[in-house]
Every structure is written in C-alpha cells, then in structure tokens.
Amino acid sequence: MKVGDAVIHSDGLPIPRRYRAMLTIGLGVTMAVLDGAVANIALPTIARELNATAAQSVWVVNAYQLVIVVSLLPLSSLGEIIGYSRIYRVGLAIFGVASLACALSNSLETLVAARVLQGIGAACIMSVNSALVRFIYPRAQLGRGIGIIAFVVALAAAAGPTVASGILSIAPWQWIFAINVPLSLISIAVAGSLPLTVRALHRFDWLSAALNAAAFGFFILGVDHLGHGLDHLGRVAIEFAIAIACGFWLVRRQLSRPAPLLPVDLLRIPIFALSIMTSICSFGAQMLAYVTLPFYLQNVLHRSAVETGLLMTPWPIALVFVAPMAGRLADRYPAGLLGGIGMAIFAVGLGALAWLPADPSSLDICWRMLVCGVGFGLFQSPNNRTMLSSAPIERAGGASGMLGTARLTGQTLGTAVVALIFNLATSNGSRIALMTATSLALVAMILSSLRLTDAGSSAQNGWK
The missing domain is CATH 1.20.1250.20 (MFS general substrate transporter like domains)
Known part of the structure; x- marks a missing residue:
C-alpha cells in the first residue's frame, strides 16, 4: 500500500530491511529490560553514595516500573493514531536523554525524576514493539518474530545481574545508566528501517488516559502496601477504592468507543x-x-x-x-x-x-x-x-x-x-x-x- 511517497507493507518487510528493523527492536527492548534489572543490583551502592536510606532508594526501581505500567495502554493507543514507528523513535530518544540525566544525577531526588523520564521512554518502546513485529514479519512467520523478542527479553533479564556486577567492579554506578546513551544513538540511527503503518482517524482520549493512570497507579500502590503486611489496611482500602472507582469509570467510558484506550x-x-x-x-x-x-x-x-x-x-x-x-x-x-x-x-x-x-x-x-x-x-x-x-x-x-x-x-x-x-x-x-x-x-x-x-x-x- 502506498500513502503519499511512503510504502506501507501489509504483510511483512522485505529482507534485509526486516533484519535491520528487528535490530532496532532488539536494541530498544534490551535497554528497557536490562535497565530494570541492573538498577536492582546497584541500589545499595546508589543509596550509600547519595546518602539515602534503603527504603528511599527503592524508588529508583519503583518509579521506573510504576511509570511503565500506567503509560503502556495510553502510548499504544497514541501509536495507533500517530504511528507505531514514531512512538518507538520518540521512546528511544527519551530513553537516551533520561539515561544521561540519570548518569549526571547528584541526589536521589534528581535520580528518581530522571528515572520517571526513563520509564516514559521505556514505555514508548514496550508499548508498541509487539505491534511493530506484526508488521515486520509476514503473517505466516509471526511466531518467529515473537520468539526472537522473547529470546531478547530472556537474555537481557538473565544478563542483568552479570552486567551490573561487571560495571560496578570497574566503574562508578553512573555508568550503569551512561552505557545506554551510545546504544540509544545506534538504535535511532537504524530506526529508519521500522515499518510504516496506517494511522487511525480517531482522536486521543486524554480523560481515558488519566483514568487509566489513576486506576493502575492506585491499584499497584495498594498491592505494594498490602504486601508489607496488614498494618496498612486502611491505606490499602483507600487506594483500592480509588482504583476501583477510576477503573469502573474508565470501562464505562470505553464501552461506547470504536477504538478504546482500554x-x-x-x-x-x-x-x-x-x-x-x-x-x-x-x-x-x-x-x-x-x-x-x-x-x-x-x-x-x-x-x-x-x-x-x-x-x-x-x-x-x-x-x-x-x-x-x-x-x-x-x-x-x-x-x-x-x-x-x-x-x-x-x-x-x-x-x-x-x-x-x-x-x-x-x-x-x-x-x-x-x-x-x-x-x-x-x-x-x-x-x-x-x-x-x-x-x-x-x-x-x-x-x-x-x-x-x-x-x-x-x-x-x-x-x-x-x-x-x-x-x-x-x-x-x-x-x-x-x-x-x-x-x-x-x-x-x-x-x-x-x-x-x-x-x-x-x-x-x-x-x-
């Protein structure tokens, strides 16, 4: 299919462009998964050098994960409207800039703020990577493409502790984040091979995005506080009540929409x-x-x-x-x-x-x-x-x-x-x-x- 001067491939990309596109996807997914794993290993070092308690330092991990959870569905919906490739490229750029900001952070507050931004970049990458694979591979070989992504995720998760330990043994903790900067630049350089997709005509639903963030955010916080024991039941009840109310409103709003965010x-x-x-x-x-x-x-x-x-x-x-x-x-x-x-x-x-x-x-x-x-x-x-x-x-x-x-x-x-x-x-x-x-x-x-x-x-x- 041709739209303007651009060709949209309805059943997979031709070789070798398919391989370049999967390299882009693989690099982005590797960074997003690896960064979640290596930060865990570096927490004691980060807490010590930034004069933070162990409980405070956990937010270096929690902020990243929480932002990803609440952003995935809104960003995938936005990808349908403006194009999956555009969301993915923006994610690579945000992730690279945020990684540099993490490496330059000199306090826990600035590091957590940079991790929030990094989480947005990771969510851009993770929200549309599977959708892009559907356009990269022919329908008869979709499982092969999904298998490659599963392989990359497993390999990045398995390598996380080793990579973190290796970096920390020879360099300051800042290099755990700084190493993403050149990887982001390489990913952006080959991102031109990503497939173009037909864009949806509906508008982005900002209210649904806010309700989604509130529902998932308060649900995750409630689950987390519940895991710390029964002493927080009052707080947990309030968080779950807000999550249920926002979730109910969100679902009712989606039922009448042709392409719902949820x-x-x-x-x-x-x-x-x-x-x-x-x-x-x-x-x-x-x-x-x-x-x-x-x-x-x-x-x-x-x-x-x-x-x-x-x-x-x-x-x-x-x-x-x-x-x-x-x-x-x-x-x-x-x-x-x-x-x-x-x-x-x-x-x-x-x-x-x-x-x-x-x-x-x-x-x-x-x-x-x-x-x-x-x-x-x-x-x-x-x-x-x-x-x-x-x-x-x-x-x-x-x-x-x-x-x-x-x-x-x-x-x-x-x-x-x-x-x-x-x-x-x-x-x-x-x-x-x-x-x-x-x-x-x-x-x-x-x-x-x-x-x-x-x-x-x-x-x-x-x-x-």
Whole structure:
C-alpha cells in the first residue's frame, strides 16, 4: 500500500530491511529490560553514595516500573493514531536523554525524576514493539518474530545481574545508566528501517488516559502496601477504592468507543481474553518463584549469594534456547496446546523446587530450574503470538499494550503475594510461596487449554 511517497507493507518487510528493523527492536527492548534489572543490583551502592536510606532508594526501581505500567495502554493507543514507528523513535530518544540525566544525577531526588523520564521512554518502546513485529514479519512467520523478542527479553533479564556486577567492579554506578546513551544513538540511527503503518482517524482520549493512570497507579500502590503486611489496611482500602472507582469509570467510558484506550473490544474476543488471563497467572507464578528462590537458597539452604546466582542460571538459559523454537512451533501448532504443555512442565518444575530435600545437591536444584525455564519458554512465545494475531490488524497497538500490561500486572501481583506470605508465615514461607506459584501455573495451564475448545480454536490462528 502506498500513502503519499511512503510504502506501507501489509504483510511483512522485505529482507534485509526486516533484519535491520528487528535490530532496532532488539536494541530498544534490551535497554528497557536490562535497565530494570541492573538498577536492582546497584541500589545499595546508589543509596550509600547519595546518602539515602534503603527504603528511599527503592524508588529508583519503583518509579521506573510504576511509570511503565500506567503509560503502556495510553502510548499504544497514541501509536495507533500517530504511528507505531514514531512512538518507538520518540521512546528511544527519551530513553537516551533520561539515561544521561540519570548518569549526571547528584541526589536521589534528581535520580528518581530522571528515572520517571526513563520509564516514559521505556514505555514508548514496550508499548508498541509487539505491534511493530506484526508488521515486520509476514503473517505466516509471526511466531518467529515473537520468539526472537522473547529470546531478547530472556537474555537481557538473565544478563542483568552479570552486567551490573561487571560495571560496578570497574566503574562508578553512573555508568550503569551512561552505557545506554551510545546504544540509544545506534538504535535511532537504524530506526529508519521500522515499518510504516496506517494511522487511525480517531482522536486521543486524554480523560481515558488519566483514568487509566489513576486506576493502575492506585491499584499497584495498594498491592505494594498490602504486601508489607496488614498494618496498612486502611491505606490499602483507600487506594483500592480509588482504583476501583477510576477503573469502573474508565470501562464505562470505553464501552461506547470504536477504538478504546482500554481495549474492551479485544477482551470480547474469547481467545484474546483467555490469553490475557493466562499471561497474568503465568507471570505471577514466575515472579513468585523469582523473588522467593534467592531467600530460599540463602536463608533455608544456606547457599552464598554467588552460589544462588549460579544455581538460578539454568532457568533463564533454558528460556533463551526454548523461546525461539517455541515461536517457530507457534506458527504450526495451537498456542492452547503449546501453552498448556509449557505451563504443565512449569508447574512440575515449581512443585519440584517446593519439595526439595532438606540437603539438596547442586544438581538437584539445577535440573529443577532447567525444567522451569523449559516450561515457561515453551509457553511465552505462542501465547504472545495468539494475543497479537487474534486482534484485528488495525488494533495491533491495543493488543501490544495489553500484552505488556498483562505481564507487568502479573509480575507486580506475584511480588506482592511473596511479600504478604513472608509477613504472615512465621515458618516455611518460601515453601508456601513456591506452592502458591505452582498453583498459579496450574491455573494458567487450564486457561491455556481452554483455548483448544470451540470458543477459542475458531480464532486460534486467525488474522483479522
């Protein structure tokens, strides 16, 4: 399709432009994911050098994550209107400038402010990257593209602690952020290969964007405070009440709109709704385990911090290898089948970790981690492919935004549940958390399998 002097490719980009476009996507996603991981490792150093308490320094991480959560859907909606490529390029520029501001910060306040700006840049990148992949790859190879993104995310998450430790061993903490500046410039330089997309005619809904930010923001704050124990119930109740009120108003407003910011139109598609619920449960289970295992390995099994990192490594390594293969399989087999098998394997791995013997060997721990990685890797790419392909092509932005929102919502809930369990359980808290993660994985398996029924299979590989 030709619009003015620009050519819009309706079924994927030609090679080699496709590879350059995926390089742009890969670099942007790597920076956004890696920056969330490396900041955690650097927190003690940042707190010490900026004369901040541990509780205050946590906002270096929280501000970044919170801004991403509340911005994903508005930015994906804006991408439908002004173009996904434009949102992505703006995100790269904002992320680079914000990274430089983080590196130049000389107080906790300025660093947190820079992290807020960096979160906006990351949200621009993450809100439309999946939508762009749908235009980069032909419809018959969409799973392959999604698998590559899953591979990049897994690799960046796995490399985060190592990268952070390496930088901190030879340079000040500021370089953790400064390293993003040249990467942003390289990404912007090759961003001209990103595909052009047909722009929607509706206007951006500013009131819905504000309601979305309030609903998700107060919900995340409420969940976070609930995780700190039952002493904050009054505050939690107020935050949840505001979130529910804003969410109710938001949903009612969206019902009458042809392209709603909160994609209630997509949630009416059975297979899309099932995929979203499956994603929330699976990422909730993943984060329950990720947060619990370091405490379990160090406090219960008395392994060192270095041993803990090495013992958890088989999980992301397995995910790195399995995710691309699962993406290719997703182009041939139903996601309900692949996702159901993946979540069943994931549940077996989590259950095996929950019932480790009292004095396990390193091999006992590693093979269980490997099983978890294989199961989650087999699930993730097919599930993401189904969420994108089941949405109409003109609503790819809404689907992409919901994909990221479901992931972050699940991870936030998982983290809060771990904190709540640790606060309430006087003993065996780690085992209870891992058993809870196993239960969530089994729920995700059931939800994924429901997509094989008539309600889901009719749209399983559809391209609206």
